[in-house]
Amino acid sequence: QVQLVQSGAEVKNPGASVTVSCKASGYIFSTYFLHWVRQAPGQRLEWMGWIDAGRGNTKYSESFQGRVTITRDTSARTVYMDLSSLRSEDTAVYHCARGGDDNWNDLDYWGQGTLITVTS
Amino acid sequence: DIQMTQSPSSLSASVGDRVTITCRASQGISNYLGWFQQKPGKAPKSLIYGASNLQSGVPSKFSGSGSGTDFTLTINSLQPEDFATYYCQQYYHYPLTFGGGTKVEIK
Secondary structure, three states: OOEEEEOOOEEEOOOOOEEEEEEEEOOOHHHOEEEEEEEOOOOOOEEEEEEEOOOOOEEEOHHHOOOEEEEEEOOOOEEEEEEOOOOHHHOEEEEEEEEOOOOOOOEEEEOOOEEEEEOO | OOOEEEEOOEEEEOOOOOEEEEEEEOOOOOOOEEEEEEOOOOOOEEEEEOOOEEOOOOOOOEEEEEEOOEEEEEEOOOOHHHOOEEEEEEOOOOOOEEOOOEEEEEO
């Protein structure tokens, strides 16, 4: 079965960077896109970007341009999301999600989420 | 950006009830719409893609309809495990955007 297992919660200082990982199993890793979506307390879900796990191409939301980088390690079947210049508003649960068979922007399976807390 | 507006933001219903949630897009999105269920502390679970297609393994009590700007999610015969927050998401245009959620609570 498809599984996306994310790295654990982290606490960061403002201005720092964070890397969240998402390890995939149960499907052919290189044939799907992986997205990152975050959910800040009391806010709606917010899409951050995707990576084509096969080609390595990426697309980012303009809201995060210059601060977010998504990469992948095909041998480890793992996708990484780096977010830099952290501020308190970046405190949120970060999810990876797989793009679906029908459309790569249809998010069919999700990781369990990783809480990132930004505090001084 | 395409704004997604869900209504109601919350509702109370009883076990066995039929529930309908609506989602409106600020511009036409054809049928590029998904619905998700989220329980507290858990990841969202995909229910519907392409506005009306059931994801694999999702019970047929869930159904979706609509095209263009107006969409609905219907849950038949509400059961205790269905009490959760439901979100719509458009994937017609970047950035992908989500509705604000509808919390379905027990009456």
